[in-house]
Amino acid sequence: MSEPNWTVLVPVEVLAGETIPESVVDVLTTLPVVVLGYHVLPEQTPPGQARLQFETQAQTKLGELAAAFHEAGGIAETRLVFTHDEEQTLDRVADETGCDAILVPNPAPDVERLLVPLSGEVDASRVTEFVATLIGDRNIAVTLLHVADGEAETAAGRSLLSDAAAHLRESGVPAAAITSEVTVSESPIRTIATAAVDHHAVVMGESEPSLRSFLFGDASAQVAAQSVGPVVVVRRERDDGSAGG
Missing domain, CATH: 3.40.50.620 (HUPs)
Structure with a gap:
């Protein structure tokens, strides 16, 4: 890679x-x-x-x-x-x-709290690496969120977030700045949109089928409408090894 x-x-x-x-x-x-x-x-x-x-x-x-x-x-x-x-x-x-990555524009206050929803459909390590680079040495709190379809998936969600938190710490994000939350919901996008209300910006990974469908479909509309700040979509790595192609 x-x-x-x-x-x-x-x-x-x-x-x-x-x-x-x-x-x-x-x-x-x-x-x-x-x-x-x-x-x-x-x-x-x-x-x-x-x-x-x-x-x-x-x-x-x-x-x-x-x-x-x-x-x-x-x-x-x-x-x-x-x-x-x-x-x-x-x-x-x-x-x-x-x-x-691509910005979904939104008015924004100063960004002090960042919501990072993660699922098995996105490259979590790629998203967390982006988040760590975005934060740099600034004092920005990160909430890692996994929305499970049912109780049976919560263990996998906790494992996913544990690995993501470890990646952030290894990349220099202080452990005290990282919070992890696993929740069960039949409406994951609505749950993410609701959580976005309490954060200043959202960083999400691009999932199938395409960035275009995310940016202009119900997912981004719901999340961006509820978020008080911008939404950044981290693109999947393309077959040629770059974001583009």
Whole structure:
């Protein structure tokens, strides 16, 4: 397995007035980011025509967003896309730039509590390695959460979280900052969304079938709607050994 670079894709509807909250910029300064400015066009509007009309305005806004990361001590590059398909664009640019994670934007307070839901469907070691890198040496508490379908799965869930907590400690996260919780529920996404209310941000692993279905399906909608902060999706490692491909 190749060593991930943990670049985060930060999508912004650049001509719709979207911005990146200062607290989100601050929490991502430990990782390089790609700020993707995109604008969804009506089907009949050619992207080239929109670029001629709006590129200068969009690039100016992107430059301001990248500058916010640079001023906070982070690393940021930018991409600008005019598209008819938002979902396809996020997937494609994440692949092209080798991004290992993607931000689901949300307003955010200062991030002091991080929720990390884990299940057997995601690469827990990859997610916890990302979390440790994201935290760095900052004082951020982590709640590891496993939602089991029934009592029979709770033992496996405890084992999963025990391994994840050990990985975090080995990566430098203080043991006192880590809490583990196993709960039983027939509605795991709803349970995660409810838990997100008490946390400032959520880091989730990408599960099948695709990042696209997570970002635009019921899972992300429920979690992001309940979370007071952003949701970061850690992408599965691709067959070519990178996040993209």
